[in-house]
Amino acid sequence: xxxxxxxxxxxxxxxxxxxxxxxxxxxxxxxxxxxxxxxxxxxxxxxxxxxxxxxxxxxxxxxxxxxxxxxxxxxxxxxxxxxxxxxxxxxxxxxxxxxxxxxxxxxxxxxxxxxxxxxxxxxxxxxxxxxxxxxxxxxxxxxxxxxxxxxxxxxxxxxxxxxxxxxxxxxxxxxxxxxxxxxxxxxxxxxxxxxxxxxxxxxxxxxxxxxxxxxxxxxxxxxxxxxxxxxxxxxxxxxxxxxxxxxxxxxxxxxxxxxxxxxxxxxxxxxxxxxxxxxxxxxxxxxxxxxxxxxxxxxxxxxxxxxxxxxxxxxxxxxxxxxxxxxxxxxxxx
Amino acid sequence: xxxxxxxxxxxxxxxxxxxxxxxxxxxxxxxxxxxxxxxxxxxxxxxxxxxxxxxxxxxxxxxxxxxxxxxxxxxxxxxxxxxxxxxxxxxxxxxxxxxxxxxxxxxxxxxxxxxxxxxxxxxxxxxxxxxxxxxxxxxxxxxxxxxxxxxxxxxxxxxxxxxxxxxxxxxxxxxxxxxxxxxxxxxxxxxxxxxxxxxxxxxxxxxxxxxxxxxxxxxxxxxxxxxxxxxxxxxxxxxxxxxxxxxxxxxxxxxxxxxxxxxxxxxxxxxxxxxxxxxxxxxxxxxxxxxxxxxxxxxxxxxxxxxxxxxxxxxxxxxxxxxxxxxxxxxxxx
DNA sequence: CTGTTAGCGCGTTCAA
DNA sequence: TTGAACGCGCTAACAG
Numbered sequence: 001x002x003x004x005x006x007x008x009x010x011x012x013x014x015x016x017x018x019x020x021x022x023x024x025x026x027x028x029x030x031x032x033x034x035x036x037x038x039x040x041x042x043x044x045x046x047x048x049x050x051x052x053x054x055x056x057x058x059x060x061x062x063x064x065x066x067x068x069x070x071x072x073x074x075x076x077x078x079x080x081x082x083x084x085x086x087x088x089x090x091x092x093x094x095x096x097x098x099x100x101x102x103x104x105x106x107x108x109x110x111x112x113x114x115x116x117x118x119x120x121x122x123x124x125x126x127x128x129x130x131x132x133x134x135x136x137x138x139x140x141x142x143x144x145x146x147x148x149x150x151x152x153x154x155x156x157x158x159x160x161x162x163x164x165x166x167x168x169x170x171x172x173x174x175x176x177x178x179x180x181x182x183x184x185x186x187x188x189x190x191x192x193x194x195x196x197x198x199x200x201x202x203x204x205x206x207x208x209x210x211x212x213x214x215x216x217x218x219x220x221x222x223x224x225x226x227x228x229x230x231x232x233x234x235x236x237x238x239x240x241x242x243x244x245x246x247x248x249x250x251x252x253x254x255x256x257x258x259x260x261x262x263x264x265x266x267x268x269x270x271x272x273x274x275x276x277x278x279x280x281x282x283x284x285x286x287x288x289x290x291x292x293x294x295x296x297x298x299x300x301x302x303x304x305x306x307x308x309x310x311x312x313x314x315x316x317x318x319x320x321x322x323x324x325x326x327x328x329x330x331x332x333x334x
Numbered sequence: 335x336x337x338x339x340x341x342x343x344x345x346x347x348x349x350x351x352x353x354x355x356x357x358x359x360x361x362x363x364x365x366x367x368x369x370x371x372x373x374x375x376x377x378x379x380x381x382x383x384x385x386x387x388x389x390x391x392x393x394x395x396x397x398x399x400x401x402x403x404x405x406x407x408x409x410x411x412x413x414x415x416x417x418x419x420x421x422x423x424x425x426x427x428x429x430x431x432x433x434x435x436x437x438x439x440x441x442x443x444x445x446x447x448x449x450x451x452x453x454x455x456x457x458x459x460x461x462x463x464x465x466x467x468x469x470x471x472x473x474x475x476x477x478x479x480x481x482x483x484x485x486x487x488x489x490x491x492x493x494x495x496x497x498x499x500x501x502x503x504x505x506x507x508x509x510x511x512x513x514x515x516x517x518x519x520x521x522x523x524x525x526x527x528x529x530x531x532x533x534x535x536x537x538x539x540x541x542x543x544x545x546x547x548x549x550x551x552x553x554x555x556x557x558x559x560x561x562x563x564x565x566x567x568x569x570x571x572x573x574x575x576x577x578x579x580x581x582x583x584x585x586x587x588x589x590x591x592x593x594x595x596x597x598x599x600x601x602x603x604x605x606x607x608x609x610x611x612x613x614x615x616x617x618x619x620x621x622x623x624x625x626x627x628x629x630x631x632x633x634x635x636x637x638x639x640x641x642x643x644x645x646x647x648x649x650x651x652x653x654x655x656x657x658x659x660x661x662x663x664x665x666x667x668x
Numbered sequence: 669c670t671g672t673t674a675g676c677g678c679g680t681t682c683a684a
Numbered sequence: 685t686t687g688a689a690c691g692c693g694c695t696a697a698c699a700g
């Protein structure tokens with residue numbers, strides 16, 4: 001039924017070793033022989049069995065990717081960066097959604113390891129001791145991608161989320177705002193939640209503004225939660241003149257909420273966020289945001305992983321990509 | 335270095351066959367033996383090698399997914415549906431972006447087949463003879479997902495794109511519009527481009543309205559192209575009173591373009607589209623659209639694939655999922 | 669430049 | 685209920 005390297009060998013009148021050589025582009029084959037083999041391959045419709053190859057060579061040319069949720073635009077962008085580079089180096093990726101749930105993450109890491117992936121890209125929630133434990137039993141390289149790692153032992157590529165938030169809020173401060181609210185993600189989420197919240201606090205502190213927790217609402221990253229948070233702020237006695245949102249989507253919810261209350265962005269209330277997803281320029285007014293280079297985070301982490309897999313030595317195993325503020329129309333002076 | 339089934343056997347004082355049985359939940363093992371084996375596994379930190387398993391059993395419990403572009407929200411949603419169901423049936427997915435390019439598609443199909451996937455989910459552009467050819471050499475089941483197939487020989491799950499477009503335009507017609515423009519995708523794209531364009535024409539025809547090709551612009555699915563097309567329509571001598579867009583994103587571009595020209599949606603110009611992505615409710619006015627159940631398309635196609643892989647017989651190998659119109663605020667009477 | 673020979677780690681008969 | 689032995693399809697020395 002299935003044609004093997006052995007069939008090709010017989011058809012071409014050579015040994016299977018020779019067939020293996022031509023399939024693997026080993027130069028030690030006489031051109032004439034090579035030609036014979038290629039013809040036999042063609043005639044028989046031979047297709048190399050990567051599983052057998054993987055068993056014999058202990059390399060599968062596939063890497064595992066654990067991601068929170070591929071249907072989230074931000075992560076999908078990272079995934080595209082990963083896949084493009086993987087493709088470039090002839091790797092395939094096995095994609096697993098884990099929704100930032102620790103149990104699910106540990107589980108998929110293990111099945112990925114069972115599948116003998118040559119490396120692992122981990123994008124998740126907090127990296128706990130259990131994660132570290134699982135990583136340790138892997139004897140393949142791992143790089144964290146858009147995920148922070150308190151321990152600092154695992155190679156990683158991300159932006160500095162706290163600085164990004166800090167810069168966003170600083171921008172508001174520079175426009176003269178002093179009553180600045182925040183729509184945060186859950187503080188359990190280390191990078192997007194906690195770090196950005198810390199950046200917000202630090203920026204206020206540096207400006208000598210007292211932190212006021214009535215000006216902070218926790219959202220769930222969705223549009224509606226941004227709108228809800230904004231509604232709350234608007235109804236405050238002393239409403240804020242500017243809002244910092246941890247993500248674009250919540251920021252857009254906030255903008256629409258402001259407009260629905262008959263107020264204007266940015267003249268009544270300014271809005272800024274971190275992400276700069278494609279949606280940022282698809283609202284009116286267009287959203288000013290600190291850009292998170294998601295595609296690059298994916299691409300760079302995959303590139304780093306290829307180096308690790310090839311045992312090349314890397315000078316930087318913890319890379320922090322730069323972020324920058326993209327000024328559009330949602331922020332104005334006070 | 336790596337601990338094998340053989341090490342476990344020795345540690346537990348049984349044969350490797352027995353270890354294999356307990357790992358595979360074969361009932362023919364005495365509980366006491368099973369326990370011994372489990373303990374040995376635990377002690378040694380044994381992890382089954384799925385590659386070796388795949389070679390021996392000729393099953394990899396992984397399926398290949400070729401997708402146009404994972405960073406596109408629509409496809410990412412499908413992918414999530416696929417992965418959820420795959421996960422449920424203990425399959426993993428290898429994800430390959432192919433950008434609807436035929437060459438790339440053929441290439442990844444082949445490498446996926448080399449990797450011995452147990453099945454293939456294909457989401458691409460047109461299904462050509464070359465595709466059919468590649469599919470034929472696969473001896474694993476294949477299902478087309480959100481992709482049309484002229485030949486009708488391959489199992490598939492999709493919506494009826496022409497009907498969806500027809501229904502969208504009909505909605506406009508029912509509101510009394512007669513000058514209806516269309517922002518189309520490329521006609522080379524069978525489902526989103528060509529089929530939706532045909533639906534548009536058929537709806538006009540049924541209403542006795544002559545087709546006017548000055549009222550059709552081809553976009554590239556992006557926001558900007560929608561805005562550009564709309565700009566063109568607005569500057570027409572006899573501008574349309576309604577616009578049908580092949581996708582949400584272009585529709586949103588159109589809405590903003592209308593607003594930028596000082597006109598209003600829907601009182602001056604109505605807008606409708608097909609997709610109903612999350613963004614549809616993230617614009618003002620919120621977008622009325624025919625809903626494409628992307629998650630379900632992914633989930634159902636994966637479910638179908640599992641049946642095919644298990645050689646269960648399926649009554650429907652060509653499933654067409656229903657679409658429905660989601661009325662929001664972007665369409666009004668003429 | 670080419671062929672022979674071992675495994676790679678595991679599933680699976682077939683006996684016992 | 686258990687074990688011995690073979691083979692899955694291929695890579696990788698090692699000879700020649």
